[in-house]
Amino acid sequence: MDDAVTQVNIEGTVCVPGYSRAxxxxxxxxxxxxxxxxxxxxxxxxxxxxxxxxxxxxxxDGAPLRSSNLWLxxxxxQANAEDKNVVAYVLWRLVCERQLPLADAQxxxxxxxxxxxxxxxxxxxxxxxxxxxxxxxxRERNTMAHSRQ
Numbered sequence: 009m010d011d012a013v014t015q016v017n018i019e020g021t022v023c024v025p026g027y028s029r030a031x032x033x034x035x036x037x038x039x040x041x042x043x044x045x046x047x048x049x050x051x052x053x054x055x056x057x058x059x060x061x062x063x064x065x066x067x068x069d070g071a072p073l074r075s076s077n078l079w080l081x082x083x084x085x086q087a088n089a090e091d092k093n094v095v096a097y098v099l100w101r102l103v104c105e106r107q108l109p110l111a112d113a114q115x116x117x118x119x120x121x122x123x124x125x126x127x128x129x130x131x132x133x134x135x136x137x138x139x140x141x142x143x144x145x146x147r148e149r150n151t152m153a154h155s156r157q
Contacts (some may be wrong), residue, residue, distance in 0.1 A: 013069040015110050023104035028066040059089040064117045065096040087122050095125040101137040
């Protein structure tokens with residue numbers, strides 16, 4: 009995490025559109041790292057089966073290249089990369105609307121992102137904040153939200 013990012017200055021840091029994109033390491037940096045991690049942790053499995061992910065998302069001031077913040081997140085099955093992206097985006101919006109302190113969002117992701125999903129990625133919050141779900145039916149949103157319980 010960046011010591012320069014605080015609750016007081018989130019409007020000028022993590023809440024600025026494009027902050028995560030600007031802080032995200034280049035593919036030339038992350039691709040070899042992902043290949044090494046895949047060889048060590050999931051030998052023989054396709055690279056496409058996992059996303060190199062940040063436990064605390066960059067959008068919540070997670071360290072882009074700190075090894076303790078990087079892990080391989082499955083793209084399919086329960087508790088997959090898409091589900092984590094949903095809760096990360098919802099938490100980012102809650103932080104930027106000052107409905108949730110940045111430190112609380114970071115703690116939720118660091119300690120148990122699946123519990124954070126259950127608490128914060130409610131059908132109402134997903135509908136309100138997560139643009140990729142705008143076209144989904146209520147049943148589809150509820151199925152995803154309840155599959156994590």
